[in-house]
């Protein structure tokens with residue numbers, strides 16, 4: 297069984313997701329906020345710190361989201 301460590305709260309978990317079960321809904325919520333923000337603002341967004349200050353999502357979490365499946369294209373926006 298593979299044990300992961302939640303990047304949000306540091307708890308250990310074995311469900312194989314990106315974060316522990318307790319943080320999953322918050323993570324999904326912020327992820328959809330992030331996607332909505334990029335969809336609405338697109339090319340006008342040029343830095344993660346701008347996204348962070350306008351959405352209230354921490355830069356640490358935004359950086360994590362960029363490594364999620366399906367968000368590869370977003371990396372280009374931020375030149376990562």
Ligand SMILES: [Zn+2]
Pocket residue numbers: 302303304305306307315316317318319
């Ligand atoms: Zn957690």
